[in-house]
Amino acid sequence: MSSDEQKGKKTVSFKPSELRLPSSPGEEIRLIGSKCPNCGVVYLGKSRFCRNCSSRDILEEVLGRKGKLISYTIIHVPPNPLWKGPMPYAVGRVALQEGAEITSQIVNCAFEKLRVGMEMEVIFESAERDEEGNDVIVYRLNPA
Amino acid sequence: MREVVIIGGGLHKFGRFADKSFVDLGSEAAMQALEDAGVEWPDIQIAVYSHVFDQMPSPGERVLRELGLSGIPIMNVENACSAGHTAIWLAHKLISGGVYDLALVAGAEKMPRGAVSVDRIFPDRLLGTDMMMGLYGLRARKYIAEWGAPVEAIAQVSVKNHRNGCLNPDAQYTKELTLAEVLGSRMVADPLTLYQCCPTTDGGAAVVLCAKEVAGKYSDRMPIKIAASVLNTATYKEDKDQILEMGNTVRAAQEAFSQSGFQPKDIDVAEVHDAATIGEIMQAEAIGLCPKGKGWRFVQEGKTEIYGQIPINPSGGLQSQGHPLGATGIRQLVQLTRQIKGEGGRMQVADPKIALAQCAGAGGVTSIHILSKL
Numbered sequence: 001m002s003s004d005e006q007k008g009k010k011t012v013s014f015k016p017s018e019l020r021l022p023s024s025p026g027e028e029i030r031l032i033g034s035k036c037p038n039c040g041v042v043y044l045g046k047s048r049f050c051r052n053c054s055s056r057d058i059l060e061e062v063l064g065r066k067g068k069l070i071s072y073t074i075i076h077v078p079p080n081p082l083w084k085g086p087m088p089y090a091v092g093r094v095a096l097q098e099g100a101e102i103t104s105q106i107v108n109c110a111f112e113k114l115r116v117g118m119e120m121e122v123i124f125e126s127a128e129r130d131e132e133g134n135d136v137i138v139y140r141l142n143p144a
Numbered sequence: 145m146r147e148v149v150i151i152g153g154g155l156h157k158f159g160r161f162a163d164k165s166f167v168d169l170g171s172e173a174a175m176q177a178l179e180d181a182g183v184e185w186p187d188i189q190i191a192v193y194s195h196v197f198d199q200m201p202s203p204g205e206r207v208l209r210e211l212g213l214s215g216i217p218i219m220n221v222e223n224a225c226s227a228g229h230t231a232i233w234l235a236h237k238l239i240s241g242g243v244y245d246l247a248l249v250a251g252a253e254k255m256p257r258g259a260v261s262v263d264r265i266f267p268d269r270l271l272g273t274d275m276m277m278g279l280y281g282l283r284a285r286k287y288i289a290e291w292g293a294p295v296e297a298i299a300q301v302s303v304k305n306h307r308n309g310c311l312n313p314d315a316q317y318t319k320e321l322t323l324a325e326v327l328g329s330r331m332v333a334d335p336l337t338l339y340q341c342c343p344t345t346d347g348g349a350a351v352v353l354c355a356k357e358v359a360g361k362y363s364d365r366m367p368i369k370i371a372a373s374v375l376n377t378a379t380y381k382e383d384k385d386q387i388l389e390m391g392n393t394v395r396a397a398q399e400a401f402s403q404s405g406f407q408p409k410d411i412d413v414a415e416v417h418d419a420a421t422i423g424e425i426m427q428a429e430a431i432g433l434c435p436k437g438k439g440w441r442f443v444q445e446g447k448t449e450i451y452g453q454i455p456i457n458p459s460g461g462l463q464s465q466g467h468p469l470g471a472t473g474i475r476q477l478v479q480l481t482r483q484i485k486g487e488g489g490r491m492q493v494a495d496p497k498i499a500l501a502q503c504a505g506a507g508g509v510t511s512i513h514i515l516s517k518l
Contacts, residue, residue: 014270015267076332079278080269127270
């Protein structure tokens, strides 16, 4: 166990319907999506009804972390008063290999190296400590 | 279904009014609309009020009690940037369906200054994606990559709309901007600079709607027909592809042209949702006012100017007038009604007979109205 866990502090997902933390040692953080056996769509996030055809037979699908950059922008104004990230920062939308799309901050890349269509991967990192001192884990985008 | 006409419209100037409440803004617009229609408030049978930001419970009732407590049903509508169109759409349905003959639709907004506060529990704030201009920035970058449009062509929308705004006494900003000034203003969501993003604004707008068959009973003013009234939300696929294409605007336009019997080439003047410069281009393409991927060329070639082939946002649009969310859609119809009546003042387009208004906003909502001479 880490020292944080020993003190009762832990990691939490910023959005459990899209990002699942390991439930046992050796498991990885997973990007959670949905796949519809009825119409075939795959998208980010677990849902009870298919967002395309409303089928109740929608299945949970663990999504891969690789994809292509659909588009990006560099944002120069704070998106909200609680933003603790860098300014300016990049945001991108990525088409994952399974067909789902994901939008988040792009990290670890100089702005001028960003290109529409470039290969990207999803990474997981801590965004902040919540009121109880837990690490809040989010997904971000990284050049592959 | 009965035909519905607009018999009057009114505006409260758009801008910043620290000393005025939404009640002042909305009631002023409502009074002007009634006066323009030649209708007395006690004759109005139903009122619909649109707003987006939290005002207080029953804001429409508070605005309209300034005109007297006449006892009619008053409804309040919130629907992001399409709130004003949604209120008109609802009143149109109630009149065309025969429930009421005469309706007032009003909208007003006092926009918060500075950064809009975000609920701490909204998780996407940690991704930095909870910003409307960020979405438009993604669209602009994709549009440039897809169609080879230069950033100058996109920025030209702001130059055009700010020039048009100088002709509009109700606009928030009446100052011409050069292309260099637009491109040189500080960056907001690259490639979109500050002067390519609409300002936040206070303002009010109102229209009086009537069943055409009884319009002469209530008003002696020239009625303008609502030839189409369409409201929709994005389907799964349209929502997924929203960076590349305004899919539900395409569908709303198809429905609007089907309702009206007109075609895109019949439109003489349009007010299109230019929350960002790229928005005007992509929405105009989606409506069919210009070919897909060529909207930027239309702007560069002057085809969307007041004197052009298809004038878009002769009022100055959201870019120069500002965007009081609940009032914007109604404002479009007030100004297009004036255009068709030849009362556009210095904004007047040459003899328009058919006009189109379009708004779209958060949550995937899109709305279109087509107006025409009877």
